[in-house]
Amino acid sequence: MTDLDAALSDINASAEEDVYVPFEAPEQSELDQKINQYFEGVVVRKDLVKAVRGNAVVPGYVLEYLLGQYAASDDEATIQEGIDTVRSILAEHYVHxxxxxxxxxxxxxxxxxxxxxxxxxxxxxxxxxxxxxxxxxxxxxxxxxxxxxxxxxxxxxxxxxxxxxxxxxxxxxxxxxxxxxxxxxxIQIAGVDFDSYYQGRRSFSTDEWIDLLVQSIGLNPEQFTSRGKLIALTRLVPFVERNYNLVELGPKGTGKSHTFSEFSPNGALISGGEVTVAKLFVNNASGKIGLVGYWDCVAFDEFAANRKTDQNLVNIMKNYMANKVFNRGNIQLGAEASMAFIGNTSHTVPHMLKNSDLFDELPDSYRDSAWLDRIHHYIPGWEVSPIRSEMFSDGYGFVVDYLAEVLRSKRSEDFSDKYKAYFTLDSTVSTRDQDGIRKTFSGLMKLIHPNGEATEDEVRDLLEYSIEGRKRVKDQILRIDATMRDSPVRFRYSDQAGTWHEVTTVEERQYPQLYPRSWNAEAADASGSDLETYAPPIVNPDAASSRSVRSVAPPLPIVPQGGGAAVIPDDDEPLFEGIRDFKAGQKGVSYENLLLPYLVGATKIQIIDPYVRAWHQGRNLGDLIGLLALAKDPADEIEVTLVTGETDKPHQKHDQLLMLKSLKDAADAVGVVLRISLDNAKHDRSIATDQGWRILLGKGLDIWEKPSNPIADARQEFRQIKSDTTFTYARIPVS
The missing domain is CATH 2.40.50 (OB fold (Dihydrolipoamide Acetyltransferase, E2P))
Structure with missing residues (x-):
């Protein structure tokens, strides 16, 4: 039996061997042509980094520095020659x-x-x-x-x-x-013509400029929504804004650390477990200044996984994050380094909101309201899709070293008041909350509108996003520390006409029954609920003994043992036990009426099916997982184990593993913790639950013919059973 991650690792290792492949140039988009027109010599095609990296373990900005020297062109012959030159330099001079x-x-x-x-x-x-x-x-x-x-x-x-x-x-x-x-x-760029940068910006619309920045960090803007692009660019704010404190918590594999490890020579990425006072601030024995004295941004990777913390470090960090100073002996020193704290979450958003808060994964020493109050913005990492190959750009973007120097030059500027020409924050927003909002807004303005020129609607978009990120921080602090609830804050702003606009977080709108802050009377009245009140679940938790799913799928008829006319069961009848036969060509069968009633209420489910290999077979399982996610309380989590086999077609193996990985990531995001094992020795097909139900699947989950029309593609009930199959239901009492 092989773990999915191990199998993927083996495939990726073999795929990344240093084999020379002649490079094929993608067709230039209109945006790429425009980028080369206005920024010739300081942009590079982003897919070239992968083309030249080989097995050189160096940051992307090192490779782009070399590409910027030899391949910063839109002429294909020059690019190919540059690729060959950089490959040769790495092969000869990079030290393995x-x-x-x-x-x-x-x-x-x-x-x-x-x-x-x-x-x-x-x-x-x-x-x-x-x-x-x-x-x-x-x-x-x-x-x-x-x-x-x-x-x-x-x-x-x-x-x-x-x-x-x-x-x-x-x-x-x-x-x-x-x-x-x-x-x-x-390895750093010699100089930057800032006037050309500002002049070039005026030739791009806001949407075009955002896409250029997104391509510059190596991402394909076509794969991201407007909000997704803004989240990606927020990761750059620590490089353009002094003493900016950012948190991003979310699922694994969403590229949280990529920006901080690959983007800039002005940032340092360290493991959360390696954080010490001496490394970060000052070594009192030697007097040597730490990272904050030299870097524009210090990012802490896997921060949530670090359970060993030094309270002295937390206290020094609190002082630095608030006042920009730390002590070396009796001498007080200032620094400008921003801090980014990135980590993985192991639970869904509703689960965290129901049982704890959105800082649930942080080490206990950092779940301190005073420390958390120094955070300017919380990026909702759960909104970021897991990184896939198509999400990387093959278009043109700034050589990252060039852009890093531009952003560094902007750190001395302050755009935090630019919104005041159009909008006013509510007077209840505290000074510290205002600092968080204003610094995020300032950073995004410098990135997207470096000339300081933006329309009212463009300013509004950035201001609302900045308010939301600080509100996410504050709302979780109020859950953690009851002493900070005495002064309710209204995160809203007014426009020039005097109209007030309330700002809410996405999760606040999505999970109103879990999010309300019951200590705020006005908010509680508006929502009609508090933290102890939940909306009725979709299903009865005692569903193991009764049919209780609110389903649009027609119920399956039951054929009495020994023959006789088929009957439609009533909703209050116990679930059917026995054998069900389905004939080729039959319709009206779906996981919703075939399996879901037996699975609702289970907390652990094991599925054995050797043939979850092709894309449509993965989609079938995805349909079942989606039903489980909808049938449970959003705040609950269930564990599903899939045991399946690997395809025997070598050229399809990688696609199967990527499909399963994508399925796992999607399931985890909706509160279904999917564990996948690969075992070619398994042949029987079955489902078992911790409530005692055992279902023999006959020919497995893949029971339908290929959908023949869009309606059949959308709903299983309109598909035809492809061959005779039998499902057997039995229940073993659970002690």
Missing amino acids: RNMHMAVKSLIREKGRFRVIDRVTVSLNEKDDVYEASFENLQITKVVIDPDTVKANEKLLVGGVWCICDIEYVHNDSPGSVPWQLGSLKA
Whole structure:
């Protein structure tokens, strides 16, 4: 038996082998042509990164730096030549960690050799020299000139990708190393013509510019809604706004960390488990300043998974997030680094709202209202679709290093008051809430309207989105800390005509029975419910013994044992036990009347079907999971285990695994925790529940002919059974 993730990992590993494939150019869109017209030389086709990466484990911005040098063009011959050049540079000069000894030997034999590696620098106080360490080459104590360090201060913390000339000069002095640094060039763009950037922006509509930015971070704008694009761009706000604090929690595989790891040389991504006072702020023993002193953005990956926290770190972080300062001994230091906290959720939104709050996954030390109140915006990661291949762009976007420098230059500007020409926030919005709203709004304005020019409707869209993100933070704080409920806040704004506009979150509108803040009398009156009141569930939880699904599917007739006329069962009759035969060509059969009544109320369900392999077979299972999701309380979760087989057609194996992965991601998002195991030894087909029902599926879940029209495609009842099949129902009492 094989786990789905393990099978996918094996497939992806073999698919990503460093095999040269001649590159086919996609047809340029009108937007791509326009991008090349106004930003020639600073844009690159985004799919080229994958074409040149091979097995070089470097960030995307390093590859785009090289592509920007050799392939920043829309001429296909130039692009192909640039790809070949970058491939050659990586093949010859990128240091693979497992080849470090061979590269050292090459340097020794040649006397001097150029490498691409990640370099960090430390001060050797004893000898009063700076010493460089090369991550992949695995050499240390390489003396580096102080002027080079001064010009590249990030070498002192976190490390920088560089192109370096390393020399080999052996001597017999004790403790000396033979490695010498001939030259070092940090991989970063030399200069940016900001006037051309601003002038170019005026030639694009707002929608075109947003699409250009989305393509610049490697995503295909055609795969995203307007809101999805805005969420993707919000991840860039920490790079353009000083001291901005962002949280994004959501399901796995939605690309939360991609922006912070691949986008900018001005950001540092660290594991949440590696956060320490010394690494982040200051090492009191050495006096060395941490990450916040050097980087524009520090992002904490897998933050929700970090259960070991230092309360001293939390306290220092709270002070820094609020006041932009931290202490080194008795000296108070300021810094401008923004912070992004990203992590995975293991429950659905309604489950979190019913049982806890939307910060449920955070470590206990960070579920502190004072710490949470420093968060300016909460990105609803559950709205982001899992990353699929078609979501990556093959269009043109800015070379990320170029865009990173533009955004860095905007950090000194303040667009937070730009909305005041049209709108006014409610007076109950506190200073800290206003800070969160204004900083998000300012950051998005700098990204989308860098000239500071926007229409009233464009300003309204960004303001409402900014208010919603801060409201999401505040509403969860009020769930956690009752002492902060004394001063109700109305997240609304008025326009020039004096009309007030209330802002709500998507989950507040989607789950009104779970979301209301009962301590706010006005909100409670408006909703007519509080946290302890829920809408009636769709089904009776005791459905194991009675037919209780509100269904539009016609009930299946029961044929008495021994023959006789078929009868339609009443709703209050016990569920049928025995054998049901279905004939080829028969209609009116669906999972809704065939299976769902037996599954409602179960918390664990096992499905064994060796043939969930083709797309339509996955869709069938998706239909069943969708019914289970609709039949349960939205806040509850059920566990479904699927045991199926792998296709015996090698060219279809990857498609099957991707289909199953997509199905799992979709199921998890609706509160059906789907676990998939691959086992080609299983042949019987069955469903079993923790309520005692066992259903033998005969020929399996795939019982219909291919739909012949749109109505049959939409509803199973209008499809024909493709061959005679039998379903057997039995119930074993559960103690």
